Amino acid sequence: MADVATQPGQGAETSTRPGFVQRLFLHNITAKVAALPMIATVLVIFVGCTAWTIYYSFTNSRLLPRNDFVGFDQYVRLFGTNRWNISITNLLMYGSMSLVLTLTLGFLLAVLMDQKIRFESAFRTIMLYPFALSFIVTGLVWQWIMNPTLGLQGTMRNLGWTGFTFDWISNPRMVLFALLIAGLWQGVGFCMVLMLAGLRGVDEEIWKAARVDGIPTWRTYISVVLPMMRGVLVTSVVIIGSGIVRLYDLVVALTNGGPGISSEVPAKYVYDYMFGGGNIGQGLAASTMMLVTVMIIMVPWAYLEFGGKGRR
Amino acid sequence: MQHSVSIRDLSLNFGSVKVLEHLNLDIAQGEFIVLLGPSGCGKSTLLNCIAGLLDVSDGQIFISGKNVTWEEPKDRGIGMVFQSYALYPQMSVERNLSFGLRVAGMPKDEINRRVARAAEILQIQPLLNRKPANLSGGQRQRVAIGRALVRDVDVFLFDEPLSNLDAKLRSDLRVEIKRLHQRLKNTMIYVTHDQIEALTLADRIAIMKSGVIQQLADPHTIYNKPVNLYVAGFIGSPSMNFLNGTIDGTTFTADDGTVMPINAYEFSSPVTGSRKAVLGVRPEHILLGEAAQAMPFKTEAEIEIVEPMGSETLAWTKVAGVPVTFRCSSDIPLAAGDKVTVGFDIARGSLFDAQTENRL
Known part of the structure; x- marks a missing residue:
């Protein structure tokens, strides 16, 4: 996007400043040569493949891509599909809860870790450990734990608590929360480490000043320290957010979309239609919709963050 | 109160x-x-x-x-x-x-x-x-x-x-x-x-x-x-000049044998006998020329380094074998190698016991 946006400006400069083309290509030539593979990758993979995706989402391609345009038919079909609508609802529900809870829990844990506790590095390692695992492993482990007959419920019942029930994974109304538990278990530690780095970046004297001012600790965290951690917060939101949008492997390993279609997510829908169902047109339409959703969120944010420099 | x-x-x-x-x-x-x-x-x-x-x-x-x-x-x-x-x-x-x-x-x-x-x-x-x-x-x-x-x-x-x-x-x-x-x-x-x-x-x-x-x-x-x-x-910049030596009654004998009368010095408590001591003199309490003549101790010294500071001049020399700094008006022309008479204002100096390092 950024490349495209800067081109009109460059064109204007070409007409007013002689020798611009020379400078464009020859200035820092080694750096430009070194960056060339990455530029090519970005152009071919990101821009090229995105264009390809959007193009073929307007065709009725089945197993192989075909140039047989059908207009918005694929999109009409997409939003007429119950499974897609459930997927979107699930993603919104899971995403909002996961984002809020990961940030909140991550921050709270970081605050606890910041209290000059013993064995801090040991705790930090333990908390960060799940992040080193693949989502497939996380999903499988939690599938065993939450399996009503093998896991926690079965164990507790065998121990004598026969009324103990923990069957979220097989309950269509609760399965999203089962996903959430596994997702949080994996993601909170990483968020905590980021937040902890942010907390450590706050000058010791700020804390002293707040104490002399008589500001309670919790108030200092909320009113003084949190606003100072803006950079870390943005980083965390971007990382967590991208994790949510591409949510796929955890669902496959934990529930495989079940029970029924109650835990389907958009990325799984795309994969299933493109590679399982042999319906490329439908899959590409779904993935284009995912792109549009991300754009709707990202473009205003990027505009606020990077576009408003003159005003700040 | x-x-x-x-x-x-x-x-x-x-x-x-x-x-x-x-x-x-x-x-x-x-x-x-x-x-x-x-x-x-x-x-x-x-x-x-x-x-x-x-x-x-x-x-x-x-x-x-x-x-x-x-x-x-x-x-x-x-x-x-x-x-x-x-x-x-x-x-x-x-x-x-x-x-x-x-x-x-x-x-x-x-x-x-x-x-x-x-x-x-x-x-x-x-x-x-x-x-x-x-x-x-x-x-x-x-x-x-x-x-x-x-x-x-x-x-x-x-x-x-x-x-x-x-x-x-x-x-x-x-x-x-x-x-x-x-x-x-x-x-x-x-x-x-x-x-x-x-x-x-x-x-x-x-x-x-x-x-x-x-x-x-x-x-x-x-x-x-x-x-x-x-x-x-x-305290003080440049810091006080220190000379090691011995006091005996009303004289201070530096380690190289230079003798300085210390009648003018006010002891904080009476000192008897002979003992090791350190004489401290601030750079501005070392005087030049005519003013030096009135001082209890005066000697010839050769200027080694001159540092003009604008409002005043710092000069480095050697007295009794020890490097000594003094401060004087920038109006006095000084150059490295000059021989000058310097006088110590002993009354405004400080004497310290070499062992306890406390003021005498």
């Missing part, structure tokens, strides 16, 4: 490391005390103890007659200014000043009145709506002082407030702090490692070394009658 701040037998240990040991300090109402010493001498630690930011291991702290040893900082009636300013970066200057009062639940008009008063005293009214990031170092430090001011407290604590500023700004703000003290007449405790700040600001200076106050006196006494070799060497 009641002391504004009173420290009794204060000790502080970090594990087995003793940072402060049985420290006593009484500060009068409205006094400006400077804690002076090199890094790691415990001066900032002492200030943090007074502020309540560090828990003491032993002893008591009284502020305005109240035992505050275990009180929270906010209940001690203190305001504090930090080296890094410690302003809340995401709040406007006005919010920075008022935040503590708002949290304390003070009525709005009282807050506005106090903020307006502090802004008027420090002349920061035009800055009230800015963020700290848009202020210069000097302006930030004013805001930090303002945050202490709005608390309407008896005691101000300054923790090296000028160390982050450049030299010019530092001397400007120094004068302003002095003016502030004269206007408010609060008790102020000021930590610094800069002796110029200490000498210019203080009513009394406490010179600290490894957690112990070496001397507590007004700047004039500290400068002219240092109690021991450490204080004598620490």
Whole structure:
């Protein structure tokens, strides 16, 4: 996007400043040569493949891509599909809860870790450990734990608590929360480490000043320290957010979309239609919709963050 | 008279490391005390103890007659200014000043009145709506002082407030702090490692070394009658000249055999017999030319290095085999290699016992 946006400006400069083309290509030539593979990758993979995706989402391609345009038919079909609508609802529900809870829990844990506790590095390692695992492993482990007959419920019942029930994974109304538990278990530690780095970046004297001012600790965290951690917060939101949008492997390993279609997510829908169902047109339409959703969120944010420099 | 701040037998240990040991300090109402010493001498630690930011291991702290040893900082009636300013970066200057009062639940008009008063005293009214990031170092430090001011407290604590500023700004703000003290007449405790700040600001200076106050006196006494070799060497720039030797009755014999009469010297207590001693003479108490003739000890010396400082000149020479610095008017033409007569003003010098390092 950024490349495209800067081109009109460059064109204007070409007409007013002689020798611009020379400078464009020859200035820092080694750096430009070194960056060339990455530029090519970005152009071919990101821009090229995105264009390809959007193009073929307007065709009725089945197993192989075909140039047989059908207009918005694929999109009409997409939003007429119950499974897609459930997927979107699930993603919104899971995403909002996961984002809020990961940030909140991550921050709270970081605050606890910041209290000059013993064995801090040991705790930090333990908390960060799940992040080193693949989502497939996380999903499988939690599938065993939450399996009503093998896991926690079965164990507790065998121990004598026969009324103990923990069957979220097989309950269509609760399965999203089962996903959430596994997702949080994996993601909170990483968020905590980021937040902890942010907390450590706050000058010791700020804390002293707040104490002399008589500001309670919790108030200092909320009113003084949190606003100072803006950079870390943005980083965390971007990382967590991208994790949510591409949510796929955890669902496959934990529930495989079940029970029924109650835990389907958009990325799984795309994969299933493109590679399982042999319906490329439908899959590409779904993935284009995912792109549009991300754009709707990202473009205003990027505009606020990077576009408003003159005003700040 | 009641002391504004009173420290009794204060000790502080970090594990087995003793940072402060049985420290006593009484500060009068409205006094400006400077804690002076090199890094790691415990001066900032002492200030943090007074502020309540560090828990003491032993002893008591009284502020305005109240035992505050275990009180929270906010209940001690203190305001504090930090080296890094410690302003809340995401709040406007006005919010920075008022935040503590708002949290304390003070009525709005009282807050506005106090903020307006502090802004008027420090002349920061035009800055009230800015963020700290848009202020210069000097302006930030004013805001930090303002945050202490709005608390309407008896005691101000300054923790090296000028160390982050450049030299010019530092001397400007120094004068302003002095003016502030004269206007408010609060008790102020000021930590610094800069002796110029200490000498210019203080009513009394406490010179600290490894957690112990070496001397507590007004700047004039500290400068002219240092109690021991450490204080004598620490205060003054360039530092005092020291000659090792022996005193016997009314003469001081330097290690190379040079004899100096010391009848003019006022001993703090009578000294009998002969003993090893150190004679200290400040650079400005070594005189040249005619003035030197009137001095009890004078000698020929060759100038080695001349440092013109503008208003005065520093010259390096050797007397009694020891390098000696002296200070003279820049009107006197001096060049390296010149032979001059230098005279020591022994009456204004200092004699220290070589063993105990205390003033004789």
